């Protein structure tokens with residue numbers, strides 16, 4: 174039994190407009206009717222198994238409406254939310270704007286934001302601190318590049334990213350304790366490449382992250398924090414990854430876009446909780 178529960182999150186990235194969003198949920202509901210066992214539904218209703226989709230900005234409102242009809246609880250998260258509540262920040266949305274749509278979850282510091290849009294550990298920290306103080310659940314992403322791993326720098330990079338991107342202890346400890354801050358380890362070389370980290374590589378990185386959390390926020394906060402693995406997860410490798418003691422869930426891109434693939438990951442989450 175995984176003491177921290179399991180979170181399966183589907184990052185749609187820049188995919189699925191309005192029609193596709195409605196179609197996704199209609200099909201997911203149908204598949205779930207046949208595919209989810211009563212025991213799976215209990216885990217979902219209790220929140221021991223959490224499911225989230227992370228659509229692009231224009232599909233958020235539709236996703237919230239459709240998720241309500243999915244037949245089991247599905248949380249909708251925003252991909253990128255600014256730290257200020259309003260102002261001259263072209264292209265961004267704020268926490269209150271996301272709230273207005275019924276959204277209480279946000280992804281922060283994804284490596285694509287870092288690679289293509291200048292996101293840094295500092296901006297990731299500002300977003301996390303602000304969103305946590307506004308009551309959001311935050312999934313904060315870290316992970317090394319291929320060159321960094323090959324140079325044997327994975328541990329240093331993760332420590333540096335955590336030290337820059339985690340909220341200041343005073344500003345984040347409460348959120349750790351109530352489980353609102355979730356960390357996602359996403360090695361950049363594994364994202365969208367088909368090169369999944371081995372369960373051993375994922376477990377090693379997750380142990381390191383948990384140790385860093387312990388040093389910064391204490392044993393209790395560290396022990397309660399869900400750590401997700403992301404990077405070329407699919408229904409073939411999900412069970413093995415979820416079997417790792419420090420892998421508390423999955424952040425999935427490509428394999429989350431189709432309802433059948435996504436439901437298979439939710440089922441893997443349920444299996445990992447039954448073991």
Ligand code: PGA
Nearest residue numbers: 364365404405425426427
């Ligand atoms: P992938 O993406 O599953 O397509 O590798 C994961 C992510 O970027 O969150």
